[in-house]
Amino acid sequence: MPRRGGCGCATVTRACFKSPVCPEGLGTHSPTAARGGAPSRVVGRRRSPPPAFGGRYPQRSPPPALQSHAPSPAGPRPYGRDDATFKTGPSGHGGEERARRRAARGYVGRGRHDGGVPEGDTVWLTARRLHAALAGRELVRADLRVPQLATVDLTGRRVLEVVPRGKHLLTRLDGDTTLHSHLRMDGSWHLYAPGERWRGGPEHQVRAVLGDEERTAVGYRLPVLALLATQDEPQVVGHLGPDLLGPGWDAAQALRRLAAEPGRPVGEALLDQRNLAGIGNVYVAELCFLRGVTPWTPFGEVPAPQKLVVLAKRLLEANKARPGHVTTGDTRRGRMHWVYGRAHQPCLRCGTAVRGGEHGPADQRRVAYWCPRCQRGPVPDEWA
Numbered sequence: 001m002p003r004r005g006g007c008g009c010a011t012v013t014r015a016c017f018k019s020p021v022c023p024e025g026l027g028t029h030s031p032t033a034a035r036g037g038a039p040s041r042v043v044g045r046r047r048s049p050p051p052a053f054g055g056r057y058p059q060r061s062p063p064p065a066l067q068s069h070a071p072s073p074a075g076p077r078p079y080g081r082d083d084a085t086f087k088t089g090p091s092g093h094g095g096e097e098r099a100r101r102r103a104a105r106g107y108v109g110r111g112r113h114d115g116g117v118p119e120g121d122t123v124w125l126t127a128r129r130l131h132a133a134l135a136g137r138e139l140v141r142a143d144l145r146v147p148q149l150a151t152v153d154l155t156g157r158r159v160l161e162v163v164p165r166g167k168h169l170l171t172r173l174d175g176d177t178t179l180h181s182h183l184r185m186d187g188s189w190h191l192y193a194p195g196e197r198w199r200g201g202p203e204h205q206v207r208a209v210l211g212d213e214e215r216t217a218v219g220y221r222l223p224v225l226a227l228l229a230t231q232d233e234p235q236v237v238g239h240l241g242p243d244l245l246g247p248g249w250d251a252a253q254a255l256r257r258l259a260a261e262p263g264r265p266v267g268e269a270l271l272d273q274r275n276l277a278g279i280g281n282v283y284v285a286e287l288c289f290l291r292g293v294t295p296w297t298p299f300g301e302v303p304a305p306q307k308l309v310v311l312a313k314r315l316l317e318a319n320k321a322r323p324g325h326v327t328t329g330d331t332r333r334g335r336m337h338w339v340y341g342r343a344h345q346p347c348l349r350c351g352t353a354v355r356g357g358e359h360g361p362a363d364q365r366r367v368a369y370w371c372p373r374c375q376r377g378p379v380p381d382e383w384a
């Protein structure tokens with residue numbers, strides 16, 4: 001009967017107990033792994049318990065054009081560290097674009113960025129905290145600072161719930177109204193007490209302000225912010241595949257959607273939210289490492305692809321209640337990821353220098369990291 005580590009993973013060795021790094025990347029062996037997750041402070045005192053977090057699942061409908069709700073202009077470049085009351089968006093350590101540029105010019109990451117780009121677990125945590133702060137409350141302050149919503153007045157509306165759908169945030173208000181937002185690369189939400197200094201970035205980066213007498217939620221650099229009827233939510237999230245952290249998660253359906261294009265590179269297929277919703281580029285790099293394939297491997301050639309889907313679910317579930325995307329079980333800076341953000345550093349498993357490059361279609365290039373020894377499969381000629 002093999003012993004299991006604190007993470008419950010099947011691959012437990014003597015080293016597994018000695019090292020905080022789980023061989024399967026699923027563990028929390030390190031006592032430091034328990035850090036994080038809790039809001040940095042409790043703001044105000046709740047007058048009544050909010051509705052349960054989670055929300056009803058929207059009806060599926062044929063996928064319409066996703067951006068029919070006119071996203072706002074992209075916000076300015078990211079700022080420095082995120083030291084706001086709680087972190088709901090990118091880590092503030094750079095973001096995907098910066099990571100891509102760094103990798104392209106051979107940047108030797110020091111693990112300072114935990115991915116930068118919100119993934120499904122980040123959005124889930126954001127929704128949970130916004131829900132706890134706003135649900136059941138009447139808005140006394142509602143300021144939407146995007147041109148198409150500049151004249152909208154939501155004051156007096158009651159927030160019913162805030163729910164995540166993949167990487168989308170749906171703030172449902174009474175009167176059959178939903179405020180749809182998406183963090184994309186740089187967006188984030190912050191909560192502040194009355195009189196507290198807003199620290200999420202310059203004033204001109206504020207896109208949304210929602211609050212009552214006790215708390216204010218401020219959305220910074222939200223590239224998508226739109227109002228729609230709640231019953232029309234399928235127009236903006238109906239195209240999504242099974243939601244990894246949603247109540248309707250369906251692994252078999254996600255696998256069927258992925259397998260429908262067996263020749264598509266696995267990295268691209270995992271990023272396509274129509275296949276399964278919630279995976280971003282950090283998890284793509286880490287999932288490919290953990291399954292021993294390069295991001296360019298055709299999905300049809302990935303061994304035991306069902307394990308890829310199961311692993312994706314486990315990783316997001318393990319991280320949804322804390323900031324960051326820890327895939328190694330080690331929350332120490334620079335050791336949270338096996339390969340992501342670690343170009344030119346030794347692979348945590350075999351010691352070979354991790355490589356950095358790009359993957360994805362020409363118009364959606366994303367940074368790629370992989371270990372040439374631990375991961376098998378095709379790589380572009382320039383990185384072969």
Ligand SMILES: [Zn+2]
Pocket residue numbers: 347348349350351352371372373374375
């Ligand atoms: Zn390796």
